[in-house]
Amino acid sequence: MKLKLLYAGLAGALLLFGCTPADTSPPVVRVSQPADGVTVNTNGVEVRGSATDERAVARVTYQLNGGPEQRVDVSAGKQVDLKLDVGGLEQGNNVITLNAYDAAGNKGSAQLKVKYQPGAPSVSITQPVAEAVVNVASVTVKGKATDDQQVTRLTYRLNGGAEAEVAITPGAEVDFGFSVGGLAQGNNVVTVSAYDALGLRASAEVSVRYQPGAPGVVITQPAAGTTLNRTGVNVVGRATDDQAVTRLTYQLNGGAEQEVGITAGAQAEFSFAVSGLREGSNTLTVNAYDALGLKGSATASVVYGPLVLTGLVVDNNAGAAVAGSTVTVDGSPATAVTDGDGAFTLHLPAGTYNLSFSKPGYAGSRVEGLRLEADLGPISVVQKRATNPGLATTPPSLSVTTGAGGCGEIAAGADFASVTRAQACVPFRITATAQGSGNMARLIYAGLAKTPGSGFFSNPRFSWPADVNGPDTGNRQLSGAAVAGVNGPTTFEVVAYDLNDNRVHRIYYLDFAQNTASPAVTPVTAFQVLSVTLAQAVGFYGPPKPTAVRLPAASSISVQGAPSADSTLWVELSWNYSGTNPDRFEVWRSFDGSTFARIATLGGAARAYNDGSPQLAVGRRVYYRVDAVGSTTAAGPVLATTPLDRFTVSLLSPAKNQTGVSVRPTFSWSVSRVVGDQRLFAPFILDYPQQGEYFIWSPYFSTGQLFSDADLEVSGNTYSVAYNADGAASLSRLEAHHAYSFDLSAAAVSFDPADPARVEAISIAQDIWNVFHPLGVCNFGGPVCTGEWNEFVTGDGSY
Amino acid sequence: MRQVLLIVLLSLLAACGLQTRPPAPDGSSPALTIPQERQLVVGYKDRANLEAIARRVGARVVATIPQLEAALLELPQGLSQAQAARRLMAQARYAEANRFDRQPIPLPAPRPTAQGLSSQAAFNDPLLPQQWWLGKIGAPDAWSQGAVGTGVTIGVVDSDFDRSHPDLCDQPSRSRCVSGYNAFTLSPYAPTDPFQGNPGRDTHGSGSAGMAAALSNNGQFVAGVAGGDGNPASAARLMPVTIFGGSSGGYAGDFNVAQAVVWAVNGPDGLPPTDPGDSGDGADILNNSWGGGGYSHLLKDAFDYALLNRVVVVASAGNDYRDAYHLPSGLPGVIAVAATNPHDEKTDFSTYGPWVDISAPGDDVLTTYVNLGSKTWLFGGTSAAGPVVAGAAAAVLQVLRDNGLSPTPYQVMRILQMTADPVAGPPAVTAGMGAGRVNVAKAVRLAKGITTPAALPADGSNITVGVLNKAADAGTDMLGFVPFSSVTLVHAATGKQYHAQIGVGPGALFLGSEPGNYRVLAGGPSQLLLGGSEDPQETVVAAPAGSSPLVILRQQADLYETAGGSGPARNETPGTATDLAGFLGTLLPSFTLSAAFDSNNFAHLGLPEGGPDVDVYAISLAEGTTLHLRAASTYIGGQGKVKLSLVAPDQITVVASDTEAAVPASLSFTVGTGQAGTYYVKLEEASGEQGLGYFYRLGVGTNASPAPDF
Missing domain, CATH: 3.30.70.80 (Peptidase S8 propeptide/proteinase inhibitor I9)
Known part of the structure; x- marks a missing residue:
């Protein structure tokens, strides 16, 4: 920098003094590109650099390998940027010289060594992939050839044969695609070569296997595992071949091949009848052949069963249907899927079966030891939702022995399957082993003449909390009330649940005998039938509180059901009986009023029964009869009910947590749907949470009043009532700046068309005060705990 | 301040x-x-x-x-x-x-639900893989950070837990269990004493204790949130506070329970934590997996006592299925805990609502049972969720104390809230699950980074609301406060509501309230208990973090109306006069009382309404005593004109009288010889008017000037 200034100063000084010295300094040439000594694969190269002169660069030239100077176009100047193409490089080493001249003729040069080494082409094959297998005798070969100059020629050889030319447009990059025919069966090698103008060559190979294809067969009917109630079946499907399917046959159970007429072609549809299925499992095989004699097959298993087994799968007792659950049968290909109602049908030969039920998102359910001797069903299967996908869905395995034995010469410690008869009691011992890590047994039930489970439907029965007491029940016995009323062929049934809700239900068949008094019998009296629908899928229960449901229609029902279980719809039966208890009561049910089936056998002391069958449905009328059996049978009266639909309520005003509410408020709510013949409501206003949770206004607890449509302002599905409409509230108006709670018990009822004074069905939307049913499911009682409860705060009392 | x-x-x-x-x-x-x-x-x-x-x-x-x-x-x-x-x-x-009707938040009906695998293998409790809930809240991560509850005492207010269970108390010394209190016998007992109750029946407490702090990494049974690292000395200490059980398996009643809570806060040495001689043997955390029923002043006072002594109070939110308030978990300052399932959804049975503070697993959670059978069980309910939070609070408290800090219960709750994970489900439900599902790993991590008091979360506010009688002079009135009025606080920004009832004295305390500005809505006087004209009041209060604002409102009330005789009757005549000494105890030489002319009082007790309201007070005077009286309504801001009379012991003769004009009515009377006896001070409204606004003050001086000088 300093030097420059010095020079500039000097030059300036000189100029100032009008002195122009002679120019003796030559220009300086610098080359910036390419690097000295570089090797290139083209015969031309772009050279860049600069020439500088203290006065001016006047002229620039270049020379190749000492040849004549070639002029480079530049503009004169002190510094000149240079950019030029130098072509005609010779193979091997070249020297490029750049010369810059100034006006005085001083010359500066720079030299650059460049080596020209032309490259060979390259070839790559993109198709087919290596080791490809084709089922025709030709293959399309695709790829790319490149060269630093040009690819001028492309050829291929098949399996080392003559080189065949491939037409291309020469270029530095050539994409090629051509067909190679005449493949030999088995392995082939295709070699592709690319050449450039210098004759340099590159090659690539790909191996291709020509394997003419065997036919394929798909059977679309029957579906695998179909069960049939007849000995013939239609087989439908399609055979395909890469050339043509020329022949089709079938075999039944591995027998001789039977010819099937088809139209030869690449796709051959078939549809033919097969008869002569045997009972049980049958294997159908369909074979297709092509001209080369290659063969393809498909099989389908079908089951012919003269007996019909139907079932209904629900997610809880009297709960929702489980659609899309797959049923499989141990030791058989038979399978089915439940429909939208949770129903399935299997046609099976007589025998004893284990059924498994599976559906994504659901626990596993299994029925073991089901004896099929005649058409049977619908059996009820409970398959609950799995709440944790991390646990196995395999149900527990059971070990059931005779425990301490006895009860009519039953040996101790034997497999319970060996029991054929028992006298007055049933000895047993059950161990339930949960499957999969992190799992454990939760509950074990056992019962005689019933499927044991929730107490509401199956009391009396044996239940065992395995989470607390372990998976082994130890030696136990069913006797007394647990076996009351049973005489004759019956079942001993075990149900176990594990942590993931997987369920196993095992059935044993035996004869049961006990002494009977055989008294004279009379029909039951005070027979009552009530269908109950709850808006909540309730869990297990608390103790019941008997209560009377008083209705504006002046009819009264005392509902004294046994403790409830997980159900949304069931029918409650109750009756009285005078005189000596009969040997047993039999409960009969019909869906048409004329054909009845016996659904339960109860001891002579029973006075109530709850039917939670999955066959009950909203809108489906059902009829019941309870017979007393002793020395004779006394048939009881028949009563029917049509279960009501579920509905819920929304509390509209006051709104939840609303402040500034009027001290003479109007309470309003809506129902999700209008159900039954009459809606019934019991509003409650509580002085809660600031005070003692007592009722400021509760018409139901004051006078037993329920409000129905006639007592309320009704607009569509919306109801309203003014505070203290009945005048019985503790305060004629609410207090200002005070927090209250608005709760509502709501239900709908329907009346027996044959007896309008009888309430035959009830649907409860919400009720924590046991207004409508004694069931105690909630923390502090009530049959339906879910629902709405609105806390609000009044305003300043001026309105 | x-x-x-x-x-x-x-x-x-x-x-x-x-x-x-x-x-x-x-x-x-x-x-x-x-x-x-x-x-x-x-x-x-x-x-x-x-x-x-x-x-x-x-x-x-x-x-x-x-x-x-x-x-x-x-x-x-x-x-x-x-x-x-x-x-x-x-x-x-x-x-x-x-009350005797409170219950443990019972196990929901055994609905088949599922558990999941937990992921950790750090601790060696053999049943740990089946305790999905510990993995869900990040407990193993917290343990690996060393937070296992060391040095913290958890009071399990419940049925007794089985101290013979090796996974609850290390056997035989039971060193990690400390002395507890039996609310049935009202006496303390030692860890080695027999089970207080019936172990076959009173199993609930063993579940609560186990969830919070079953001994962890001891090669046995299950683990708990604050159960130590294998060395019992590192585990949180468990203090049984037995309020369920007794001879019939019931509840010991609010009064005994309040005593038990006080004992637990003080500890065996009987000294509150603020006493310089206190040995620090009281509970740091109280877990309450019980509730239901109505409002109780006594229980609120008991929990306030704990909160004021910096004890963290956790309570289960109830198994009422609905969006509805619950007591005592909903009381201000108490951490209300709702329950979640393996999917972090609200369990169907859990109560929920805007007053819930946080949630924790409470569905089929494996923990300790009593020392019978398999000694473990699937516990459930918000009963199980509450102690999970109690254990998490213990872990956080251990870390903060290690950092030399002494947080308030509100600050501990805030740390748990700030680190909670979202609850899954529809917004209308998840909004009622508090800040989310507790994550003890994140809470501990956050706590570890808090090393100075300034870094603690902002403290809550403690709001006191009192209601004074409109006519009262606070300095001289014998009964200046109006009791039983309902108070609702509404947070201006969030709309969140707090509810309480005012007793006489310091008013209603709202401890640990979310900082912010509040509308204060005071209703009353209670129509059912006091009657009279309604005089609702409203104001606003600013309650920034860590503040303790005092709000005083004034309402008109007459507390003396029925103090005469044995049945409900108005104090309209000398025969049914309010006996001042009997009512107020020892009378000061000069005092005031505040009341009102309002015959709406006690109308719903069946007392006749309407007509002018006359109030008569009886006072016993000795010979030579000079009685000075003064009374006013308009003079102190009311609308009435007081006529003041003194009636002789014969209940008929008016010995002196004055009417309020520009100055209060006043009179003086000296009891002559042979004239000692019960005299009657009669107040009437000169025009027979009454109602809201007709409040008055009466000053009484015995050989002294009537106070105050009004």
Whole structure:
């Protein structure tokens, strides 16, 4: 920098003094590109650099390998940027010289060594992939050839044969695609070569296997595992071949091949009848052949069963249907899927079966030891939702022995399957082993003449909390009330649940005998039938509180059901009986009023029964009869009910947590749907949470009043009532700046068309005060705990 | 200001050591032997007031809790709790039944639900893989950070837990279990004492204790949140506070439970944590997996006592399925805990709502049972969720104390809230699950980074709301406060509501409230208990973090109306006059009382309404005593014109009279020889008007000027 200034100063000084010295300094040439000594694969190269002169660069030239100077176009100047193409490089080493001249003729040069080494082409094959297998005798070969100059020629050889030319447009990059025919069966090698103008060559190979294809067969009917109630079946499907399917046959159970007429072609549809299925499992095989004699097959298993087994799968007792659950049968290909109602049908030969039920998102359910001797069903299967996908869905395995034995010469410690008869009691011992890590047994039930489970439907029965007491029940016995009323062929049934809700239900068949008094019998009296629908899928229960449901229609029902279980719809039966208890009561049910089936056998002391069958449905009328059996049978009266639909309520005003509410408020709510013949409501206003949770206004607890449509302002599905409409509230108006709670018990009822004074069905939307049913499911009682409860705060009392 | 106010509040609630009674010969306390309908719990101001209260209703004082200024009375035959409560209104800070209807938040019906695998393998408890809930809340991560509950004492307010269970107390020394208290016998017991109750029946406490702090990494059974690292000395200490069980498996009653809570806060040495001599043996955290029922002043006072002593109070939110308020978990300052399932959704049975603070797993959670059978069980309910949070609070407290800090219960709750994970489900439901599902790993991590007091979360505010009588002079009035008024606080920004009821005295405390500005809505006077004209009040209060604002509102009330005679009757005549000494106890030489002309009082008790309201007060005067009286309404801001008269012991002769004009009505009278007896001070409104606004103040001086100088 300093030097420059010095020079500039000097030059300036000189100029100032009008002195122009002679120019003796030559220009300086610098080359910036390419690097000295570089090797290139083209015969031309772009050279860049600069020439500088203290006065001016006047002229620039270049020379190749000492040849004549070639002029480079530049503009004169002190510094000149240079950019030029130098072509005609010779193979091997070249020297490029750049010369810059100034006006005085001083010359500066720079030299650059460049080596020209032309490259060979390259070839790559993109198709087919290596080791490809084709089922025709030709293959399309695709790829790319490149060269630093040009690819001028492309050829291929098949399996080392003559080189065949491939037409291309020469270029530095050539994409090629051509067909190679005449493949030999088995392995082939295709070699592709690319050449450039210098004759340099590159090659690539790909191996291709020509394997003419065997036919394929798909059977679309029957579906695998179909069960049939007849000995013939239609087989439908399609055979395909890469050339043509020329022949089709079938075999039944591995027998001789039977010819099937088809139209030869690449796709051959078939549809033919097969008869002569045997009972049980049958294997159908369909074979297709092509001209080369290659063969393809498909099989389908079908089951012919003269007996019909139907079932209904629900997610809880009297709960929702489980659609899309797959049923499989141990030791058989038979399978089915439940429909939208949770129903399935299997046609099976007589025998004893284990059924498994599976559906994504659901626990596993299994029925073991089901004896099929005649058409049977619908059996009820409970398959609950799995709440944790991390646990196995395999149900527990059971070990059931005779425990301490006895009860009519039953040996101790034997497999319970060996029991054929028992006298007055049933000895047993059950161990339930949960499957999969992190799992454990939760509950074990056992019962005689019933499927044991929730107490509401199956009391009396044996239940065992395995989470607390372990998976082994130890030696136990069913006797007394647990076996009351049973005489004759019956079942001993075990149900176990594990942590993931997987369920196993095992059935044993035996004869049961006990002494009977055989008294004279009379029909039951005070027979009552009530269908109950709850808006909540309730869990297990608390103790019941008997209560009377008083209705504006002046009819009264005392509902004294046994403790409830997980159900949304069931029918409650109750009756009285005078005189000596009969040997047993039999409960009969019909869906048409004329054909009845016996659904339960109860001891002579029973006075109530709850039917939670999955066959009950909203809108489906059902009829019941309870017979007393002793020395004779006394048939009881028949009563029917049509279960009501579920509905819920929304509390509209006051709104939840609303402040500034009027001290003479109007309470309003809506129902999700209008159900039954009459809606019934019991509003409650509580002085809660600031005070003692007592009722400021509760018409139901004051006078037993329920409000129905006639007592309320009704607009569509919306109801309203003014505070203290009945005048019985503790305060004629609410207090200002005070927090209250608005709760509502709501239900709908329907009346027996044959007896309008009888309430035959009830649907409860919400009720924590046991207004409508004694069931105690909630923390502090009530049959339906879910629902709405609105806390609000009044305003300043001026309105 | 905050420090001062807290000390004032504490001193109002604290006193000498807990008064213990020797256990009754059959081992159970009087609350359990006296018929429930004859028991009444009252709040009192001082000993003299308590004696006056007892005399008023002819009751026997059975027991007192001096720290809470609460007493249990046995009522005489023929006097119902409701009648007695009405008689004692205003005289007592509150009067309520001793409730026995509270329950453990019971296990929901055993609905088949599922558990999942937990992921960790750090601790060696063999059943740990089946305790999905520990993995879900990040407990193993917290353990690996060293947070296992060391040095923290958790009071399990529940049925007794089985101290013979090796996974609850290390055997045989049971060193990680400390002495507890039996609310049935009202006496402490040692860890090595027998099970207090029936282990076959009273299993709930073993579940609660196990969830919080079953011994972890001891090669046995299950793990708990704050169960140590294998060395029992590293685990949180468990203190049983037995309020369920007894001889019949029930609840020990609010009064005994309040005593038990006070004992647990003080610890065996009987000294509150603020006492310089305290050995620090009280509980740091109280877990309450129980509740239901209505509002109780006594239980609120008991929990306030704990909160003011920096004890973290956790309570289960209830298994009521609905969006509805629950007590006592909904009380201000108490951490209300709802329950979640393996999918972090609300369990179907859990109560929820805007008052819930946080959630925790509570569905099919494997933990310790009593020492029977498999000794473990699938516990459930918000009963199980609460102790998970108690254990997490213990882990956080351990870390903060290691950092030399002493957080308030609100600050501990905030750390848990700030690190909670979202609850899954529809917004209308998840909004009622508090800040989310507790994550103890994140909470511990956050706590570890808090090393100075300034870094602690902002503290809550402690709001006190009191209601003074409109006519009262706070300095001289014998009963200046209006009791039983309902108070609702509404947070201006969030709309969140807090509810309480005012007793007499310090008013309603809203401890640990979310900072912010509040609308204060005071209703009352209580129409059911006091009657009279309604005088609702409203104001706003600013309650920034860590503040302790005091809000005083004024309402018109007449607390003296029925103090005459034995049945509900107005004090309209000398025959039914309010006996001042009987009502107020020892009378000061000069004092004031505030009342109103309003014959709407007690209308729903069947007293006749309408007509001018006349108030008559009886005072016994000796010979030579000079009585000075002064009374005014307009003069003190009311609308009435007071006519003041003094009636002779013959109940007829008016010996002096004056009417308020520009100055208060006043008169003086000296009792002559032979004229000693009961005199009657009669107040009337000169025009026969009455109602809202017609409040008056009466000053009474005996050989002294009537106070105040108004």
